[in-house]
Amino acid sequence: xxxxxxxxxxxxxxxxxxxxMNCSYKTSINNLQWYRQNSGRGLVHLILIRSNxxxxxxxxxxxxxxxxxxxxxxxxxxxxxxxxASYFCATPGETxxxxxxxxxxxxxxxxx
Amino acid sequence: DTGVSQNPRHKITKRGQNVTFRCDPISEHNRLYWxxxxxxxxxxxxxxxxxxxxxxxxxxxxDRFSAERPKGSFSTLxxxxxxxxxxxxxxxxxxxxxxxxxxxxxxRLTVT
Numbered sequence: 001x002x003x004x005x006x007x008x009x010x011x012x013x014x015x016x017x018x019x020x021m022n023c024s025y026k027t028s029i030n031n032l033q034w035y036r037q038n039s040g041r042g043l044v045h046l047i048l049i050r051s052n053x054x055x056x057x058x059x060x061x062x063x064x065x066x067x068x069x070x071x072x073x074x075x076x077x078x079x080x081x082x083x084x085a086s087y088f089c090a091t092p093g094e095t096x097x098x099x100x101x102x103x104x105x106x107x108x109x110x111x112x
Numbered sequence: 113d114t115g116v117s118q119n120p121r122h123k124i125t126k127r128g129q130n131v132t133f134r135c136d137p138i139s140e141h142n143r144l145y146w147x148x149x150x151x152x153x154x155x156x157x158x159x160x161x162x163x164x165x166x167x168x169x170x171x172x173x174x175d176r177f178s179a180e181r182p183k184g185s186f187s188t189l190x191x192x193x194x195x196x197x198x199x200x201x202x203x204x205x206x207x208x209x210x211x212x213x214x215x216x217x218x219x220r221l222t223v224t
Contacts, residue, residue, distance in 0.1 A: 031211055033211065033212070035215075041217060042116070042203060042218055043155070043203070043215040044215070045212050045214065048211060048212060088154050088155075092211065093157070098143065098167070099145070099157040099160060099168060099170075100155075100157065100213060101157065102154030102155050102156070103154050104152070104153055104154050105153075105154050
């Protein structure tokens with residue numbers, strides 16, 4: 001079963017706009033990760049935020065984590081057509097920190 | 113730095129046949145993972161190795177599935193007596209530390 005749920009399922013924006021995706025999860029975690037998957041390619045790790053962090057930046061990416069609400073958000077600023085992809089949040093398993101449990105993903109389309 | 117490689121990239125097989133996939137992880141990574149992904153869903157964990165030891169298996173991994181990692185290097189995933197429900201993308205990932213995983217491009221299996 002999926003641990004995380006992303007919202008929205010699909011998002012279409014114009015180049016230059018910001019894109020925000022949300023993830024909710026069910027159990028206690030010690031970190032949350034975001035991955036990107038382009039069509040026909042494997043998943044690429046974007047960013048990891050630990051449970052004691054509230055916000056983290058990497059380039060045009062900003063991730064927030066609210067452990068009290070069991071939710072996270074991924075903001076992509078100044079989007080580009082190349083950002084078109086599916087974005088997944090992933091959390092370590094309850095009994096094993098090694099397995100990742102992914103949400104269903106948000107399909108982002110950035111129109112030129 | 114070569115990434116995770118998987119072979120074959122695509123496999124079409126008839127129901128009832130056996131198939132085997134190979135994953136070559138990043139060389140210094142001691143952890144290796146297999147996931148399965150169906151269309152529109154996030155990846156689902158199948159199994160995990162640390163070196164040559166298979167430490168965790170998902171309930172998704174029925175007795176028709178077997179994975180090995182001899183000598184702690186490459187890994188193989190075999191599906192016996194394939195069923196149409198086995199059609200999916202099979203993803204391999206590796207990691208050196210516990211959390212950030214590097215994914216291969218996947219093997220797309222179609223069972224006819």
